[in-house]
Amino acid sequence: MPIGPFGIDPGIWAPLRLLLAVALTLFLVLNGALLMIYLERKIQAIIQDRTGPHHVGPFGLLQTFADAIKLLSKEDVRAKATDKAFFLMAPMIVFSPMVASFVVLPFAPDFVGADLNIGLLYLTTLGSMAVLGIVIAGWASNNKYSLIGGLRSAGQLISYEVPQILSLVTVVLVVGSLSMVDITRSQAGPFVNFLVLPFAFVGYFIAALAETNRTPFDLPEAESELVAGYLTEYSGMRWGTFLALTEYGEVTVVCSIMTTLWFGGWQGPGVDALPALGIVWFTLKVYVFVLAFMWVRATLPRMRIDQLMDFCWKVLIPMALVNILATAVLLLAFPGNLWPIAIVNWALVAALVFALPALQKRRLRTFRERTRLSAA
Amino acid sequence: MTPAVPLGAFIAVSAALFFIGCAGVLTRRNAVVILMCVELMLNAANLALVAFSRRYGATDERGSVFVVFVFVVAAAEVAVGLAIVLSAYRTRPVVNVDEARAMKG
Amino acid sequence: MTFDFLEMVLFAILAIAIVGAGAAVVLVGRITSAALFMAFTFLCMAGMFLLLGAETIAAFQVLIYVGAITVLILYGVMFTPQGSRDYGLFFQKQTPWAIVFVAFLAVPVMVFASSFQDGRPLARGGDLVPLATSLFGDFAYPFEVASVLLLAALVGAIVLVKRDDEEIR
Numbered sequence: 001m002p003i004g005p006f007g008i009d010p011g012i013w014a015p016l017r018l019l020l021a022v023a024l025t026l027f028l029v030l031n032g033a034l035l036m037i038y039l040e041r042k043i044q045a046i047i048q049d050r051t052g053p054h055h056v057g058p059f060g061l062l063q064t065f066a067d068a069i070k071l072l073s074k075e076d077v078r079a080k081a082t083d084k085a086f087f088l089m090a091p092m093i094v095f096s097p098m099v100a101s102f103v104v105l106p107f108a109p110d111f112v113g114a115d116l117n118i119g120l121l122y123l124t125t126l127g128s129m130a131v132l133g134i135v136i137a138g139w140a141s142n143n144k145y146s147l148i149g150g151l152r153s154a155g156q157l158i159s160y161e162v163p164q165i166l167s168l169v170t171v172v173l174v175v176g177s178l179s180m181v182d183i184t185r186s187q188a189g190p191f192v193n194f195l196v197l198p199f200a201f202v203g204y205f206i207a208a209l210a211e212t213n214r215t216p217f218d219l220p221e222a223e224s225e226l227v228a229g230y231l232t233e234y235s236g237m238r239w240g241t242f243l244a245l246t247e248y249g250e251v252t253v254v255c256s257i258m259t260t261l262w263f264g265g266w267q268g269p270g271v272d273a274l275p276a277l278g279i280v281w282f283t284l285k286v287y288v289f290v291l292a293f294m295w296v297r298a299t300l301p302r303m304r305i306d307q308l309m310d311f312c313w314k315v316l317i318p319m320a321l322v323n324i325l326a327t328a329v330l331l332l333a334f335p336g337n338l339w340p341i342a343i344v345n346w347a348l349v350a351a352l353v354f355a356l357p358a359l360q361k362r363r364l365r366t367f368r369e370r371t372r373l374s375a376a
Numbered sequence: 377m378t379p380a381v382p383l384g385a386f387i388a389v390s391a392a393l394f395f396i397g398c399a400g401v402l403t404r405r406n407a408v409v410i411l412m413c414v415e416l417m418l419n420a421a422n423l424a425l426v427a428f429s430r431r432y433g434a435t436d437e438r439g440s441v442f443v444v445f446v447f448v449v450a451a452a453e454v455a456v457g458l459a460i461v462l463s464a465y466r467t468r469p470v471v472n473v474d475e476a477r478a479m480k481g
Numbered sequence: 482m483t484f485d486f487l488e489m490v491l492f493a494i495l496a497i498a499i500v501g502a503g504a505a506v507v508l509v510g511r512i513t514s515a516a517l518f519m520a521f522t523f524l525c526m527a528g529m530f531l532l533l534g535a536e537t538i539a540a541f542q543v544l545i546y547v548g549a550i551t552v553l554i555l556y557g558v559m560f561t562p563q564g565s566r567d568y569g570l571f572f573q574k575q576t577p578w579a580i581v582f583v584a585f586l587a588v589p590v591m592v593f594a595s596s597f598q599d600g601r602p603l604a605r606g607g608d609l610v611p612l613a614t615s616l617f618g619d620f621a622y623p624f625e626v627a628s629v630l631l632l633a634a635l636v637g638a639i640v641l642v643k644r645d646d647e648e649i650r
Contacts, residue, residue, distance in 0.1 A: 118537055118540055128543075129543065136513075154555075158552065
């Protein structure tokens with residue numbers, strides 16, 4: 001009798017694996033959102049020296065459950081001037097690609113919904129589909145704040161898709177595969193891709209912050225300028241689907257991509273002996289990045305829209321292009337030797353870190369000159 | 377294994393979409409809609425290319441390579457086409473092709 | 482039990498959706514609706530590519546057409562106010578002649594198109610590796626030319642929409 005993974009008969013394992021993957025996906029999306037909202041509020045509270053939610057349940061743990069029940073039981077309000085079909089369609093267009101992207105995430109060895117050989121391309125594809133829903137939401141709301149929020153969001157997402165994909169390409173160049181499982185397996189030892197391609201990671205991290213509409217790039221929903229951007233007219237669970245489920249689901253997806261591509265995915269001590277341990281390692285690594293996202297949110301102020309576009313097109317994309325060119329040339333020049341690529345990448349990280357204050361100084365100088373000229 | 381759907385069916389769908397797009401380009405007045413119909417025609421051509429490349433002729437995937445080039449051309453065309461529509465709109469606020477007569481001489 | 486009929490059913494659904502949504506793009510009044518129908522056509526087209534076993538092309542299709550081109554067109558629609566005109570004015574003056582011309586061409590071409598037979602059995606495996614080998618092997622020079630075309634389009638689009646007046650900054 002053939003024995004499949006975990007010592008289970010393959011005939012039973014195949015459907016069981018599917019069920020487990022679906023269950024895990026729903027668990028990660030639905031409960032993950034609840035947990036992450038709680039975490040976000042608690043961490044922001046800690047950083048801002050408050051206590052955060054503490055009324056419902058021990059340590060306020062049940063606060064988000066109470067919020068979810070409140071959202072679900074709210075009346076489904078829709079303003080009369082909104083465009084009905086588009087207004088109702090937009091949350092679905094945003095939500096469904098996010099759920100679909102969980103299919104290719106490798107949670108553990110042999111524990112992945114579908115090991116597509118174009119896994120990474122599939123993920124970028126689904127990520128780009130969300131823009132459509134956001135633009136439609138902004139337009140259908142028939143409200144100028146919503147429309148500006150939606151258009152800003154579309155511009156931002158399209159711009160930041162470029163450095164995001166360019167960063168992914170360098171990893172694909174080094175690993176030589178688009179399959180998420182292959183990429184994970186290629187990082188068996190302690191030398192994960194992060195040590196070789198740190199600049200690609202930094203570029204992806206920044207672009208991912210923008211892709212998931214999180215501070216310092218949360219301009220589409222900038223409360224102080226645009227009310228709530230494309231979310232203004234939404235309420236109840238439609239708002240919940242948009243903001244809570246989709247945003248936190250996308251954060252999970254993006255953090256999983258980072259974990260898989262640069263930090264070895266499920267790889268960790270003891271996984272070879274007990275494959276199910278991979279889920280623990282994977283989840284732990286993902287939540288480290290989720291915490292980093294929240295830390296960034298509580299620390300950095302929001303950028304202005306022109307600064308955002310400037311940074312993307314004038315800093316991130318040129319450096320990512322240099323990175324791709326250098327990686328490709330060095331891969332051909334020194335086959336099988338990753339040291340030169342690692343050196344160039346660390347140099348690029350250093351350049352980015354040291355160039356930012358200089359750029360900021362120059363911007364301030366031109367700003368002061370302009371104010372002086374206009375005053376004179 | 378013989379595929380369940382014959383090649384001719386794919387090509388027929390492609391031709392149908394192509395002529396729908398063609399009719400749109402010839403009849404609609406709005407410049408943006410005409411652009412969309414051109415995209416439909418390009419996409420119909422893509423379907424024919426992929427179908428022939430997968431099911432017909434030589435064993436490699438040369439047909440699909442042209443689809444990649446069609447993607448490139450379509451993206452470039454939309455970018456430049458929309459830029460033209462926007463700049464034409466700025467000089468003279470009309471979007472309908474039959475009202476933009478400035479180039480007619 | 483065989484699932485061969487499923488492929489046929491999927492094909493029928495996709496074909497009806499493509500033709501229907503394509504016709505809707507031409508006939509529907511509001512431009513935003515037309516753009517959404519176009520996006521839907523593109524999505525169904527990606528499904529067709531999957532039926533043909535070309536999953537890389539399908540992914541590119543969604544990435545470029547749905548994620549980029551539709552959003553760009555929606556942008557264009559939102560920046561140019563679309564006045565509501567009578568339905569009779571949606572079409573140009575030459576519409577009857579154009580319809581006759583297209584129908585005259587379409588009928589023989591459709592008959593010819595559906596007469597094609599499969600030349601070889603469906604290739605096994607995805608199209609990622611063969612596509613990449615062709616694209617970066619034999620077609621490397623056209624690939625570079627395509628990149629130059631994209632660069633030209635980028636520069637051209639920026640030049641076309643750049644405002645000359647400097648005070649708006």
